[in-house]
Structures are given as structure tokens and as C-alpha cells.
Amino acid sequence: MTRTVALIASVVILAACSVGSDADRTRSVNASALYAYPFDDLEDWVSYSDAVVVATVTSVERIAPGPEEADAVARGEGVLVSRLVTIEVEQVLWHGSTQEVPPKLTFTTDGWVLRNFEEVPFGNSGEVRVEIGGQYLLALEAAGDFGTIRRGVLPIEPDGHVSSAGRTDEAAAQLDGLPLDEVAAKLISTEPKAVADANRHLDPEDRYREMVRMSRATPGG
Numbered sequence: 001m002t003r004t005v006a007l008i009a010s011v012v013i014l015a016a017c018s019v020g021s022d023a024d025r026t027r028s029v030n031a032s033a034l035y036a037y038p039f040d041d042l043e044d045w046v047s048y049s050d051a052v053v054v055a056t057v058t059s060v061e062r063i064a065p066g067p068e069e070a071d072a073v074a075r076g077e078g079v080l081v082s083r084l085v086t087i088e089v090e091q092v093l094w095h096g097s098t099q100e101v102p103p104k105l106t107f108t109t110d111g112w113v114l115r116n117f118e119e120v121p122f123g124n125s126g127e128v129r130v131e132i133g134g135q136y137l138l139a140l141e142a143a144g145d146f147g148t149i150r151r152g153v154l155p156i157e158p159d160g161h162v163s164s165a166g167r168t169d170e171a172a173a174q175l176d177g178l179p180l181d182e183v184a185a186k187l188i189s190t191e192p193k194a195v196a197d198a199n200r201h202l203d204p205e206d207r208y209r210e211m212v213r214m215s216r217a218t219p220g221g
Helices: 042-048 067-075 170-175 180-189 204-217
Strands: 009-017 028-034 051-062 077-095 104-115 118-124 135-141 147-155
Touching: 042 170, 042 180, 042 204, 051 104, 051 180, 067 077, 077 118, 077 135, 077 180, 104 147, 170 180
Parallel strands: 028 118
Antiparallel strands: 009 028, 051 077, 051 135, 077 104, 104 118, 135 147
16 A cells, blocks of 8 residues: 655755765755654654564655646756655564554655756655665554654664664664664663554544644643
8 A cells, every 4th residue: 555644844955965976876855844743762653653664675666757747847847756665574573553564565755856857866854765675674654554654764784783874863863773673672662652652543643733732731731
């Protein structure tokens, strides 16, 4: 099932960044995003996600721009091209939902932006870009069908340890360099926020809204 997780806003930073020796092939365009709910530490991970899994990307497909983008394609500028990604779940490290995690998931994610008739890699700052063949730690949400949480992705190194991939949030720092059994132990020992845990039938954004509502309704909240 294809799932996406919405952002409140995403603003493209037009400066291209060189991330390798061949700038023509490896430059990228990053965006900054304002998210609808927090996902910064492990308490957030076990509150707003419903499972954390180890998965490998088995397929990445380019989603061609639709006919409504024809004018922008003709100008060679400003078209966002998404990717359709398929992952195979190899291990469930933590599970907070009554729903069974499917063995395979398909979702859309950032791909490229058309600039001067070239498709340049595009993504939000602080998010890990998944690539075919890569193994990742992924946080999933299960309101309806399972879907990925964009900020809940960290690469797994060939030696089986999680990498922060340069991210500076608390969750990435807590998991950086850990083997998978220690990641699972940390997640299992982390208590979710009570209101979020009681509302797992809601998607992460609505769980957060319910927490805010309950806080405002509580004296002193």
C-alpha cells in the first residue's frame, strides 16, 4: 500500500550543494520543512509511530510528472519528481500496534527537482534519502494501513550498526553506533506519552492534536 505523510510546509532552498567530487552528478537541492508533530527523541518515536523495523529497499521507481506539469516541464524548471519505493521488512524491533506489520511496503518519497532541464536530487534537510539496496531502520505508523514516517529513517551500516547519518536530533544521537539488539532494547524500555498511546487508532498528527487538546483542557496544562 502506498502511503505518504504530509508536511505543514516545505520551502525549497534553491542553492545546490556539492556532496561529492563530481558536482554535476552529485549536487542536490534541500528544503526546510515545518512538521505537524514532534519526532525528535525516542519518546516521540514510540508515541507517534506504531512499529520500528529493519528493512531493505528492493525497488525505486521514478514517478513521471503528470500532464498538469507540462508547462513547467517545457520550461525546464521547478517540477518535483517523486519516487515510488518498495521495502522488504526483515525484522520488527519494536511494535506498539495490534496490527501485524506487512512483509512488504510501498511508499512515495522525494526524488528530484527539475532545474535548467536537469533532474537534481531533492529532499528535506535532516531526512535520510533511501536508495535501492540500502538497509534502514524505519519508524512506521499504522492508522489504517502501515506507512513510513519521513523523519523516522536511519541507515544501517554493513556491520549492522545504526548510523545517525549526520542528523543532530536526540533520537539519532541515542541510536548512533548501536547494534540492532540494543536499538530494540532502548525502544522497548521507552515509555510512550500516555495520551498518544491511548489514541493509536489516530494518525500521528491527530494524536498530537489530541495531546494538545487534552493539555489545554487540563488545569495548569
